[in-house]
Amino acid sequence: MDKIISFSLTDYPVRLYIAFSTETVRTMNRLHGTTPTAAAMAGRTLTATALMGSMLKNDTDVLTVTINCTGQIQRVVATADNSGKVKCDILNPQTEVLSKYPGKLDVAGIVGEGTLTVVKDLGMKSPYVGQVDLVSGEIAQDFTYYFATSEQTPSAVSLGVFVGRDLDIISAGGFILQLMPNCPEEALVVLEENIAKIPTISEMLTGGYDEYMIAEALFGDMRYHKLGEMPLEYYCDCNEDKIHKLILALGKNEIEDMIASGEDIELVCHFCNKKYVVSVDELKSLLEAAL
Numbered sequence: 001m002d003k004i005i006s007f008s009l010t011d012y013p014v015r016l017y018i019a020f021s022t023e024t025v026r027t028m029n030r031l032h033g034t035t036p037t038a039a040a041m042a043g044r045t046l047t048a049t050a051l052m053g054s055m056l057k058n059d060t061d062v063l064t065v066t067i068n069c070t071g072q073i074q075r076v077v078a079t080a081d082n083s084g085k086v087k088c089d090i091l092n093p094q095t096e097v098l099s100k101y102p103g104k105l106d107v108a109g110i111v112g113e114g115t116l117t118v119v120k121d122l123g124m125k126s127p128y129v130g131q132v133d134l135v136s137g138e139i140a141q142d143f144t145y146y147f148a149t150s151e152q153t154p155s156a157v158s159l160g161v162f163v164g165r166d167l168d169i170i171s172a173g174g175f176i177l178q179l180m181p182n183c184p185e186e187a188l189v190v191l192e193e194n195i196a197k198i199p200t201i202s203e204m205l206t207g208g209y210d211e212y213m214i215a216e217a218l219f220g221d222m223r224y225h226k227l228g229e230m231p232l233e234y235y236c237d238c239n240e241d242k243i244h245k246l247i248l249a250l251g252k253n254e255i256e257d258m259i260a261s262g263e264d265i266e267l268v269c270h271f272c273n274k275k276y277v278v279s280v281d282e283l284k285s286l287l288e289a290a291l
Helices: 021-030 036-053 107-111 140-150 184-199 200-205 211-219 242-249 252-261 280-290
Strands: 003-009 014-020 062-069 077-080 085-092 114-121 128-133 156-163 169-179 224-231 266-267 275-278
Touching: 003 211, 014 036, 014 211, 021 036, 021 085, 021 169, 021 252, 036 085, 036 107, 036 140, 036 156, 036 169, 077 252, 114 140, 128 140, 140 156, 140 169, 140 211, 156 200, 169 200, 169 211, 184 211, 184 280, 200 211, 242 266, 242 275, 242 280, 252 280
Parallel strands: none
Antiparallel strands: 003 014, 003 224, 014 169, 062 077, 062 114, 077 085, 114 128, 156 169, 266 275
């Protein structure tokens, strides 16, 4: 079962969030029919969004990450809450480019230049919005830059999606290591040294590392403790009621035009590709209820 686990150093203000997201990315891959490189790019984005969602404080908080780019994939939108539910929309899931070299998917090649935007709906009058330019297109570095620039929180972000030859998702996951305010230099030095010598997150995941092994690799001899754990899953909350509200938001004239066509309309959820058919009679009932 996929999960997100959080740790904290006992003697220093440092937080670590780890995600095991293999099944979540597999579900994304199945729903969107992604190519290997698109799966790696969107899977990394989905995992990072889930990790950031786990940092939200309230059950009603929602976080949305949007990557708009000049590369072939063009746009990926991922949303998460604080309970481990995450979903995403991929504009061009079938995009693919030649690998940089055997075994290395060229994620930056389908991303190109662009922006990473984070919107946090915290129930206030206006949501928090942070945006940065992409610095690499490899996703993890882009999130690292976002945290440093928009949230002024020094962070190390590592994300990985390993795609097998049969296009199955072998493993997926990642971590975000964050230094809280007033973290002393001595802790930073040790963490930087450890990060420089640990395996990649994909190597750790395929090598069978659990959350404690990853934490020990990052923290070394420094004491740490577990803060919490939550399940992680790809979850889309679309339903007929939301589809009806979406139609009503189009306005009276638009609905009347649909009715006049005399044909049922079909709407497709961009997050899970579920199809909803709304009949002419249903359109009439919606229009009557709105008047």
